[in-house]
Amino acid sequence: MTKYLRQARPLYVGGSRKIRILVSIAACFGVLALSGLSPVRSYAQQPASERPVVVQPGAPGKPTKALPRTTKGKLPPVSKADVQFMQGMIVHHQQAVEMTALIESHTENKDVRSLGARISHSQSDEIAFMKRWLVLRGQPIEMTMAEMHNMHQGKMSHEAMMLMPGMLTAEQMKALKQAKGAEFDRLFLTGMIQHHGGALDMVKDLHDTAGSGQEAELFNFATDVDSGQRAEIRVMQNMLEKIPSKEKR
Amino acid sequence: MNQLPTTAFRLLAVSLLLWLCFADKVQAQTPPTQEQTKATDAKPAQDMPPPEKAPPLPAGMTGSDASDPRFNLKPGLYDAGEIAKGLRHIQLLKKPGAFQLGSDDADNPKVKQTLGVLGMSDTSMIPKPFQLVMAQLAFANSDLAFQGKHLFMGNFYGVNIYDISDPAKAKLITSMVCPGGQGDVSVYKNLMFMSVEMPNGRTDCGIQGFPPTPPPAAGKAQGPSLPAPNKDRFRGVRIFDITDIKSPKQVAAVQTCRGSHTHTLVVDPKDKNNVYIYVSGTSFVRQSEELPGCSAEGPDKDPNTSLFRIEVIKVPVAAPQNAKVVSSPRLFMDARTGVLNALSSGATHGTGKPSFSDQCHDITVYPELGLAAGACSGNGILLDIKDPANPKRIDAVNDPNYAYWHSASFSNDGSKVVFTDEWGGGMGARCRPNDPNVWGANALFDLKDNKLKFAGYYKMPAAQGDTENCVAHNGSLIPVPGRDIKVQAWYQGGISVMDFTDAAHPKEIAYFDRGPVDPKMLILAGDWSAYWYNGHIYASEIARGLDILELTPSEFLTQNEIDAAKAAQVAELNVQSQRKLVWPAKLVVGKAYLDQLERSQALPADQIADVRNAIQTAESSKLTKGLAKLQSLSRSLKESAKTAKSPADSNRMQALADILQRPVK
Numbered sequence: 003m004t005k006y007l008r009q010a011r012p013l014y015v016g017g018s019r020k021i022r023i024l025v026s027i028a029a030c031f032g033v034l035a036l037s038g039l040s041p042v043r044s045y046a047q048q049p050a051s052e053r054p055v056v057v058q059p060g061a062p063g064k065p066t067k068a069l070p071r072t073t074k075g076k077l078p079p080v081s082k083a084d085v086q087f088m089q090g091m092i093v094h095h096q097q098a099v100e101m102t103a104l105i106e107s108h109t110e111n112k113d114v115r116s117l118g119a120r121i122s123h124s125q126s127d128e129i130a131f132m133k134r135w136l137v138l139r140g141q142p143i144e145m146t147m148a149e150m151h152n153m154h155q156g157k158m159s160h161e162a163m164m165l166m167p168g169m170l171t172a173e174q175m176k177a178l179k180q181a182k183g184a185e186f187d188r189l190f191l192t193g194m195i196q197h198h199g200g201a202l203d204m205v206k207d208l209h210d211t212a213g214s215g216q217e218a219e220l221f222n223f224a225t226d227v228d229s230g231q232r233a234e235i236r237v238m239q240n241m242l243e244k245i246p247s248k249e250k251r
Numbered sequence: 252m253n254q255l256p257t258t259a260f261r262l263l264a265v266s267l268l269l270w271l272c273f274a275d276k277v278q279a280q281t282p283p284t285q286e287q288t289k290a291t292d293a294k295p296a297q298d299m300p301p302p303e304k305a306p307p308l309p310a311g312m313t314g315s316d317a318s319d320p321r322f323n324l325k326p327g328l329y330d331a332g333e334i335a336k337g338l339r340h341i342q343l344l345k346k347p348g349a350f351q352l353g354s355d356d357a358d359n360p361k362v363k364q365t366l367g368v369l370g371m372s373d374t375s376m377i378p379k380p381f382q383l384v385m386a387q388l389a390f391a392n393s394d395l396a397f398q399g400k401h402l403f404m405g406n407f408y409g410v411n412i413y414d415i416s417d418p419a420k421a422k423l424i425t426s427m428v429c430p431g432g433q434g435d436v437s438v439y440k441n442l443m444f445m446s447v448e449m450p451n452g453r454t455d456c457g458i459q460g461f462p463p464t465p466p467p468a469a470g471k472a473q474g475p476s477l478p479a480p481n482k483d484r485f486r487g488v489r490i491f492d493i494t495d496i497k498s499p500k501q502v503a504a505v506q507t508c509r510g511s512h513t514h515t516l517v518v519d520p521k522d523k524n525n526v527y528i529y530v531s532g533t534s535f536v537r538q539s540e541e542l543p544g545c546s547a548e549g550p551d552k553d554p555n556t557s558l559f560r561i562e563v564i565k566v567p568v569a570a571p572q573n574a575k576v577v578s579s580p581r582l583f584m585d586a587r588t589g590v591l592n593a594l595s596s597g598a599t600h601g602t603g604k605p606s607f608s609d610q611c612h613d614i615t616v617y618p619e620l621g622l623a624a625g626a627c628s629g630n631g632i633l634l635d636i637k638d639p640a641n642p643k644r645i646d647a648v649n650d651p652n653y654a655y656w657h658s659a660s661f662s663n664d665g666s667k668v669v670f671t672d673e674w675g676g677g678m679g680a681r682c683r684p685n686d687p688n689v690w691g692a693n694a695l696f697d698l699k700d701n702k703l704k705f706a707g708y709y710k711m712p713a714a715q716g717d718t719e720n721c722v723a724h725n726g727s728l729i730p731v732p733g734r735d736i737k738v739q740a741w742y743q744g745g746i747s748v749m750d751f752t753d754a755a756h757p758k759e760i761a762y763f764d765r766g767p768v769d770p771k772m773l774i775l776a777g778d779w780s781a782y783w784y785n786g787h788i789y790a791s792e793i794a795r796g797l798d799i800l801e802l803t804p805s806e807f808l809t810q811n812e813i814d815a816a817k818a819a820q821v822a823e824l825n826v827q828s829q830r831k832l833v834w835p836a837k838l839v840v841g842k843a844y845l846d847q848l849e850r851s852q853a854l855p856a857d858q859i860a861d862v863r864n865a866i867q868t869a870e871s872s873k874l875t876k877g878l879a880k881l882q883s884l885s886r887s888l889k890e891s892a893k894t895a896k897s898p899a900d901s902n903r904m905q906a907l908a909d910i911l912q913r914p915v916k
Contacts, residue, residue, distance in 0.1 A: 054423040056349045059491065059501040061455040062572065066498045069428065073349045075408055077389050078451050078460025206547075209450065209535050213463030216451035218388035218407055218432055225534050226676065229628075233607040 168200015319713035324766030337761025405434035448510030480541035486510030624659035706754035719743035742777030815843035
């Protein structure tokens with residue numbers, strides 16, 4: 003398995019009846035497992051000496067300890083930084099989708115159009131994944147103003163606070179909307195390179211924060227954002243070299 | 252703890268179960284109660300993103316087969332519909348309790364407690380089935396290794412060790428708790444190796460991970476993000492002494508900058524004192540404050556970047572505690588210019604993101620050939636590993652239909668390499684009717700004079716549903732002599748057995764599949780690895796447990812061929828560390844060749860019948876009679892081999908002749 007968790011999107015559709023059915027299916031599983039009716043063997047018939055053991059090794063050179071046979075799995079907690087990473091990345095990705103939506107009416111460049119379609123698709127996918135991740139954990143999809151304020155240590159203007167790293171400013175977005183053809187291509191690519199670069203900073207911040215990135219799905223997602231956007235930046239840098247600059251025209 | 256429920260409890264449980272299932276049908280037609288409304292009308296549930304629509308099939312491409320009976324199997328976790336052809340499912344051993352969250356029941360206070368710990372204070376806002384499946388990846392089963400009568404199943408949370416001396420009665424021996432994902436596992440003599448890549452990995456195998464920064468004091472703003480170097484964090488390859496199989500002891504933990512997503516054991520035929528581990532790291536580079544020398548800079552800024560390389564760990568077999576990284580080969584370098592990122596092909600297709608080769612995902616070594624095949628994100632590469640500490644790239648390929656080069660395996664004779672494309676990363680439904688049959692598929696290459704040449708694609712032919720994660724994944728050779736056969740896991744696509752004797756025209760000869768875990772929601776599950784080991788097929792089911800299967804004869808595979816495969820026994824199996832399979836000169840192996848020659852009509856019917864009769868005579872007399880007859884038939888087969896229609900048949904005749912000349916019991 004690689005790192006692309008974003009593809010795990012729910013196909014769940016809302017509706018009270020469906021939820022109840024799902025709940026009861028889950029309950030049926032639980033009872034099946036308890037009743038020993040599942041097609042799974044019990045170890046009860048084995049003599050004690052042959053029953054499976056649960057152990058936990060120590061650090062290298064240290065002894066291994068036996069855990070109770072009844073031990074159940076436990077996970078480290080999801081941190082506030084994890085939640086804010088997801089909330090922030092949704093805002094971040096939404097701008098990329100907004101930028102790609104301009105392509106249709108602003109350029110005929112085949113390469114830019116096909117790149118834009120890919121970015122739009124993958125970032126929309128990821129937005130869906132991130133929303134699911136938050137919803138499943140009972141977390142709001144949007145950060146509160148107070149949290150945003152705290153994140154930026156109170157040093158930023160309101161507008162700047164709304165922007166996650168690498169996001170285009172209102173002026174940059176305006177210039178992009180007004181450009182056409184090769185000029186649009188250039189602004190789009192430089193803008194998206196800046197935008198993707200911000201995502202890399204966000205992943206770095208996540209991993210630089212104590213206690214974060216330890217949840218398996220989020221870890222895989224962050225890994226995927228990092229390698230995928232790094233690769234896309236290189237693709238865009240190569241494309242940029244082929245676009246005639248303003249001065250040359 | 253005695254896990255045997257009393258009869259009374261069973262009866263109670265069954266009636267409760269029936270009531271629950273029945274009650275659902277009644278409830279479904281009555282207006283919801285207030286309690287139910289609360290859960291369903293809560294805002295987050297309404298914000299659930301809508302289901303994904305499968306994109307249309309690109310022009311000129313063929314999708315997966317929706318008329319296959321595998322397409323519409325009944326969903327369920329333990330009661331899903333199952334179907335098999337040429338395979339028999341013997342049993343599923345459910346994932347042990349130590350590798351599951353506190354309870355199966357969402358209403359159980361323990362689950363609520365755990366969910367609370369996870370940061371989900373108001374669990375009433377979350378549809379209950381979601382609560383059950385949320386933490387799944389953290390307990391996902393992953394890769395397998397084998398030694399003697401033991402099977403080692405890796406997991407994101409540790410390793411489970413099973414006794415498979417009787418596969419029909421396989422049993423769990425040891426659950427070893429040691430989290431860190433993804434738990435790729437290998438064994439060599441008394442040593443077990445395990446990959447760790449996630450930031451919650453601890454040198455002491457602790458499950459607690461690392462705590463977050465304490466919240467700021469009242470009235471003060473959150474301080475700037477603090478780096479979190481921690482000497483107790485472990486990302487790399489752990490080494491355990493498994494002399495006591497019930498109590499593996501950690502003897503070394505070798506740290507690497509990107510951790511270890513997968514690793515490959517390399518046994519150098521010339522060096523008996525050491526083994527080597529190739530480490531493939533795909534995750535983020537940790538800060539140099541935590542591990543000196545780590546650098547995430549691009550190669551243009553930092554020639555010592557931790558990207559664009561693998562690590563090689565040298566393990567002294569007698570002193571594994573001295574294991575250390577001895578080299579960091581630059582596999583993507585242009586040897587002429589010294590440019591480190593010379594293989595940036597940017598593999599992609601369709602709507603996926605590009606993959607660049609700054610990492611390998613997995614490497615399969617074949618020391619007897621002095622070769623390795625690397626699946627390295629954006630490329631497939633071929634390595635010369637005669638000097639195991641210093642592997643050198645000798646060829647590289649790309650493919651327009653590939654998204655992510657994931658794994659590789661050689662045919663037993665080394666004339667072919669099978670690569671897999673893990674399009675969608677294993678979490679996506681990628682075998683839907685609209686998904687092209689050349690995307691997320693195996694790509695088969697002929698290998699000659701150290702050059703890879705594309706021959707054909709193979710994708711499990713049956714279509715799978717929207718809620719089944721499905722793409723090419725891990726498999727191993729099935730040692731049927733005279734043919735190239737691979738059993739392979741396709742996540743929730745199940746298990747598919749591929750014959751790639753003709754690499755340009757690979758075909759499916761057997762399969763096993765079960766329905767999705769859930770009909771509405773893609774829940775991560777399915778077989779991660781499916782490997783043949785000494786007569787049976789073992790598969791690590793991500794969510795459900797350990798699957799054990801066996802081959803059954805069919806129009807594509809005879810009982811003799813299955814028996815011949817069982818004759819090729821090995822003492823240890825790490826699938827990414829290939830060793831040459833050899834067959835004893837038993838008559839059953841000869842009969843497998845004979846069946847193949849009959850199937851391809853390579854010999855006249857009377858010659859086939861003569862050989863069959865002679866083998867029968869020799870076998871029934873326990874090799875005391877008819878040996879002269881076998882030798883005379885052997886000579887005529889050698890003659891026939893010279894004029895055989897195909898090289899494959901010629902080789903079969905030759906191999907059969909050799910067995911007839913000197914058969915063993």
